[in-house]
Amino acid sequence: MGLIDTYGRRINYLRLSVTDRCNMRCSYCMPEGGVEKLSHCEVLSYEDLLRIAREAVSAGIEKIRVTGGEPLVRKGILTFLEQLAALDGLKELVLTTNGLLLKQMAQGLRDAGVQRLNISLDSLQAETFSKITRGAGLAQVLEGIEEAERVGFPPHKINVVVMRGVNDHEILDFVKLTLTRPYAVRFIEYMPTSGDADWRDLCVPGAEIRERIAAQYQIEDAPSSERSGPSKNFRVAGAAGSLGIITAMTGHFCDGCNRLRVTASGVAQSCLFAGSGVDLRPVLATGDDALLRKELQAIVAAKPGKHQLTEEGAEATPFAMSRVGG
């Protein structure tokens, strides 16, 4: 039967955030001083996260993306991933990371059963990278990417949040990277998270990104895989890798939305921009997992049709992407 919402969309993809903590401070994701951290008792135990994942899978979820904050900073993550990978009925276990800890953890992730990695990489220039991430080193991430390839992960998806005047001059450098490497580079429209008044200036519309690429290269459409997210894919003719654009703001991929989110503190959100969600802790405390499954089904049933942010006069409600998990 699966999870079907009131708009007839099949929800088969869970984004599970395991921590709000991070070893970077990306300017587009959190304020310079960081966001107020959840206390240890607010963060769900792995046991509870696993109960949620198990019930979600038995209700119809087929793919779980583990995210954060930075998922690799949480202690015990590899054992947890191994337990997730063993869930009966789960077809895909994938993870989104900033790559800083990949060099030492890639083999462990592969062994735990993670099938694919999405890696955030917003600049190929050390100075710009460090400016965006407020101090993280590009070389360390690049080494991590190499190591993950070496241990046998399929070609990574590379996420680039495009910001006008910050890194948009590198769009063609990322395109060039795909000519010889098999990566799927995805350009993401900047989303307003901090309530910044100038987000419209920073956001480079997906259509413009595509035009800039098409002005230099001959491009052709590329297929999306099953259960994949909102990326619209294409490639430079003859390139080893592919390109994608995630029109998180201007696009209309809400019509095909297939996802549910659960934050590290146990809040289930039916939409990235939902603002608030449903606290699963009371139902977890009952110990009744059938009830937990029913709660997840009810949350899916109440999923909104789309976000309203591009409508005239709409204002973004500030939220920390690192809490929701992207």
Ligand SMILES: Nc1nc2c(ncn2[C@@H]2O[C@H](COP(=O)(O)OP(=O)(O)OP(=O)(O)O)[C@@H](O)[C@H]2O)c(=O)[nH]1
């Ligand atoms: N507006 C919107 N943005 C999303 C949604 N899901 C992911 N994103 C954004 O898409 C970007 C890439 O996210 P990833 O974590 O790599 O996941 P994905 O591209 O959705 O996942 P796959 O297709 O499974 O590879 C991030 O900026 C996310 O915040 C969504 O449902 N709505």
Ligand SMILES: C[S@@+](CC[C@H](N)C(=O)[O-])C[C@H]1O[C@@H](n2cnc3c(N)ncnc32)[C@H](O)[C@@H]1O
């Ligand atoms: C919140 S991060 C969590 C996982 C991991 N720390 C990472 O950066 O890959 C998940 C995704 O959200 C994206 N993201 C965060 N803030 C964003 C924003 N304001 N606009 C667009 N994408 C954003 C990041 O680039 C990343 O690809």
Ligand code: SF4
């Ligand atoms: S985008 Fe990822 S790496 Fe950057 S601050 Fe947010 S959670 Fe951390």
Ligand code: SF4
């Ligand atoms: S904005 Fe909400 S409805 Fe639209 S794709 Fe994202 S999660 Fe789905």
